[in-house]
Amino acid sequence: MKKNKPKYMQIIDAAVVVIAENGYHQAQVSKIAKQAGVADGTIYLYFKNKEDILISLFQEKMGTFVEKIQQKIAGKESAVEKLLMMVKLHFQLLSEDHHLAIVTQLELRQSNKDLRLKINDVLKNYLQVVDQILLEGKEKGEFSPELDIRLARQMIFGTMDETITSWVMNEQRYDLPSLAPSVHQLLISGCGYKS
Amino acid sequence: MKKNKPKYMQIIDAAVVVIAENGYHQAQVSKIAKQAGVADGTIYLYFKNKEDILISLFQEKMGTFVEKIQQKIAGKESAVEKLLMMVKLHFQLLSEDHHLAIVTQLELRQSNKDLRLKINDVLKNYLQVVDQILLEGKEKGEFSPELDIRLARQMIFGTMDETITSWVMNEQRYDLPSLAPSVHQLLISGCGYKS
Amino acid sequence: MKKNKPKYMQIIDAAVVVIAENGYHQAQVSKIAKQAGVADGTIYLYFKNKEDILISLFQEKMGTFVEKIQQKIAGKESAVEKLLMMVKLHFQLLSEDHHLAIVTQLELRQSNKDLRLKINDVLKNYLQVVDQILLEGKEKGEFSPELDIRLARQMIFGTMDETITSWVMNEQRYDLPSLAPSVHQLLISGCGYKS
Amino acid sequence: MKKNKPKYMQIIDAAVVVIAENGYHQAQVSKIAKQAGVADGTIYLYFKNKEDILISLFQEKMGTFVEKIQQKIAGKESAVEKLLMMVKLHFQLLSEDHHLAIVTQLELRQSNKDLRLKINDVLKNYLQVVDQILLEGKEKGEFSPELDIRLARQMIFGTMDETITSWVMNEQRYDLPSLAPSVHQLLISGCGYKS
DNA sequence: CATGAATGAGTCTTCATTCAT
DNA sequence: CATGAATGAAGACTCATTCAT
Known part of the structure; x- marks a missing residue:
């Protein structure tokens, strides 16, 4: 398992x-190697090529991301609560790692289409978490029975993404996690929740 | 005025x-020159550099975009109607120009941070249109009085953007404009509109 | 036509x-560009890649080679005379261009199999010249009627090649063209000619 | 003695x-180590560097080669018979070891000039065997008294080499040893033998 | 004797931009 | 105004060799 090798995560x-x-x-690559404290060639003992570093980066970081969210929302009773926890956690995790926030919101989007398609594959897990919440919300009557799952999911991702990107582009000058309740309110209202 | 020179728009x-x-x-640049039917050097008689082509592209196309939207929503009475018209028009205009859709939703995002910041400047006009609608909605009581304009705007842009990008990445296999009413419903509900 | 562009031959x-x-x-490539007095990038206006330079080099130089030999032997009556002229000319042409001799006999053989296969294609013309002479020699009764054309051709090429390579590896310290008559004598005797 | 260590020949x-x-x-080197069933570093316990493997390879294989030929031709009475035996054996030994044929005829020629010079040193033993035969042939009156030993030797090596290389490049699709008599006939005729 | 993880030097190619005509 | 030939900087990746265990 790659992850057990210390230099893998180091890179x-x-x-x-x-x-x-x-x-x-x-x-x-040479800059990354220097930062990791290894020789250029060592990179290629752990990654197939430069693209592989970036995909792996996304997989490792986003894997952790989705796992943490799944753990935390498991205990929540309602879809509304789960969604709140998800938005909070998402904002909080990126807020705690400013570097990662910049990389995922701004820099990695400059990658070419191939890499972006592979990144989208990684995101599919997250996507299913959201779909699950939306389905539960519809079944429990929290959300509108006419709610289109796909569009609602796109609203949730799109809104969170835009909010975070704005925050990053404003050089993270305000507190992101404290926006979570307001954003959550927008989203559940959009889903037809009557507060 | 640049626009009067035929080769400007041609490029x-x-x-x-x-x-x-x-x-x-x-x-x-050489490919663009060939497609435009001019010599490579001619490009530099109309544009400062390659980045300038892309910014100008965005300005020209988005300028038209925002103008058309402003014209159309001017006649609408309510914020809700204006928002519907805006979403419809936005979806329709990109749906009618598949090339432009690909360029704005996928390709231009691969540009570097500097260019993206300049693109954001261009978008500020559009942004003000939305803010205007939201303000009007709050004043007229259509939307919640507690609505955070900035977050609501980010929801609107984020949701439309995510919807269109999904449509483009799915190779425009379904009809985008017909999604406008549903998306609109999500957005106004999010803004606190009671239908 | 590439050849009309002065920089093509210059490179x-x-x-x-x-x-x-x-x-x-x-x-x-940078060394070649410097020697040619052009920028590195200019190379790629005339050649697809580095391999293309080497193949073109062989084609141009060997093309001239075979043409000159064909012209000169056209006037000769017998196969024996043609063969003598060919060996003489071959030795003389390489003797006059020491650099080319080193390149074709030693350096270009270090190229990979792909390039060598392409070089062999170029040599097929030369090969046909030799086969023509051998056929004529058999028909006119100069050479043995049992002569195996393919083996005889391999003897001729192999012997000339080995002779020239030895001369090059001995740093061209003796006069190569003066060996032509002796080598010619070996070859025609091998072909069954009775002097 | 290196040869007594089993891993030496194994490599x-x-x-x-x-x-x-x-x-x-x-x-x-890593591929060779894997094939030999040893670690990369082990190679360097038996060979100074990669070039040393290749030279040793040539020495070992060609040493055997020349020894076998010397043994076999010792019993022959005439130079003509010795030459026939030599060509036969040379063709047969390479024909029996397809891998070795590819390596010596095609692959090892891609090595750089230095390595090729060292390979030539190894060949000097073989060269002396041929010179011996040619000298004997001249002394016994089998070959022409005017025969230039050096050129004749180059003819013999050149012809055999070209014949074998053609056979290897044609993927060894025909039987090489059966060509030996014809090639031998070409060579002794070239040397002035009257059959 | 044997291992194998780590090292780090070296090069082809692209393409935005210029400028003499 | 228009041309297009020429420029030249910049970076990912391989692999022979070493040395701590």
């Missing part, structure tokens, strides 16, 4: 730092 | 075609 | 010099 | 297989 963490501080197009 | 239109068909990173 | 001639003086593996 | 044999099956430029 991924270095990549996050380098990309966040230099930008996607200025994140040369 | 911009060529850029849209070339980027849509080849992708952002395969859209070399 | 090929530079490649011969650089390869002869530095060896195949030390003949970087 | 050389592995090198022959790896080079024959992957080509000279794809024969990495």
Whole structure:
């Protein structure tokens, strides 16, 4: 298992730092190696090529992300509560790792279409978590019975994404997690929840 | 005025075609020149550099975009109706120009941070249109008095953006404009409108 | 036509010099460009890639080679005389261009199998010239009627090649063309000619 | 003595297989180590560097080669018979070891000039065997008294080499040893033998 | 003796931009 | 105004060799 090798995560963490501080197009392999404290060639003992570093970065970081969210919302009774927990956690996790926020919201989007398609694959797990919540909300009568799951999901992702990106582009000058309740309110109202 | 020179728009239109068909990173200046039917050097008589082509592209196309939307919503009485018209028109205009849809939703996002910041400047006009609608909605009592304008705007842009991007990534296989009413419903509900 | 562009031949001639003086593996594109007096990028206006330079080099130089030989032997009456002229000319042409001799006999053989296969294609014309002479010799009764054309051709090429390579590896310290009559005598005797 | 260590030959044999099956430029030290069933570092306990493997390979294989030929021709009375035996044996030995044929005729020629010079040193023993035969042939009156030993030797090596290389490049599709008598006939005729 | 993880030097190619005509 | 030939900087990846265990 790759993850057990210490240098694997060491290189991924270095990549996050380098990309966040230099930008996607200025994140040369040699710079990542230097930041990780290894030789250039060592990178290629753990990753097939540069793209593989970026995909792995996304998988590792987003994997953790989705796992944490799934754990936390498991205990919540209602879809509305689950959604609140999800938005809170999502905002909080990115808020706690400014480098990661920059990388996922701004830099990694400059990658080419191939890489973006692979990134989308990684996101499918997250997508299913949201769909699950929406379905539960409809079944329990919290949300409108006419709610279109796909469109609602796109609203949720789109809104969170836009909110976070704005925050990052404003150089994270205000507190993101404290926006979670308001954003949550917008989303559940959109889903037809009567508060 | 640049716009009066026929080759100016000729080059911009060529850029849209070339980027849509080849992708952002395969859209070399020489390819755009060839598509436009001019010499490589001629490009630099009308544009400062390659970035300038892309910014101008966005300005011209989005300028038209916002103008058309402003004209159309001027006649509408309520904020709810204006928002519906806006979503409809936005979806319709991109639906009618598949190349432009690909370029704005997928390809231009691969540009670097600097260019994206300049693109955001261009979007500020659109942003003000939305803010205007939201303000009117609050004043007229259509929307919740507690509505946070900035967050609501981010929801609107984020939701429309995510919806359109999904449609483009699905290779425009379904009819986008027909989704407008449902998306509109999500948005106004989110804004606190009681239907 | 490529050949009309002066820089095309300029680059090929530079490649011969650089390869002869530095060896195949030390003949970087930048070195060839410098020798040719052009920028690195200019190379790629005339050649697809580095391999293309080498193939073109062989085609141009060997093309001239075979043409000159064909012209000269056209006037000869007998196969024996034609063969003599061919050996003489072959030795003389390489003797006059020491750089080319090094490149074709030593350096270009270090190329990979793909390139060597393409080089062999170029040599097929030469091969046909030899086969023609051998056929004529058999028909006119100069050579043995049992002569195996393919083996005889391999003897002729193999012997000339080995002779020239030895001369090159001995740093061209003796006069090669003066060996032509003796080599010719070996070859026609091998073909069954009774002198 | 190196040869007594079992891993020494094990590595050389592995090198022959790896080079024959992957080509000279794809024969990495790690691949040879894997094929030999040892660790990369172990190679360097038996060989100074990669070049040393190749030279040793040539020495071991060609040493055997020349020894076998010397044994076999010792019993022959005439130079003509000795030459026939030599050609036969040379063709037969390579015909029996397809991997070795590929390595010596095609792959090892891609090595750089230095290595090729060292390979030539190894060949000097073989060269002396041929010179011996030619001298004997001249003394016994089998061959022409005017025969130039050096050129004749180059004819013999050149012709055999070209014949074998053609056979290898034609993927060994025909029977090489059966060509020996015809090739022998060409060579002794070239040397002035009257049959 | 044997291992194998780690090292780090070296090069082809692209393409935005210029400028002489 | 228009041309298009020429420029030249910049970076991912391989693999022979070492050395701590």
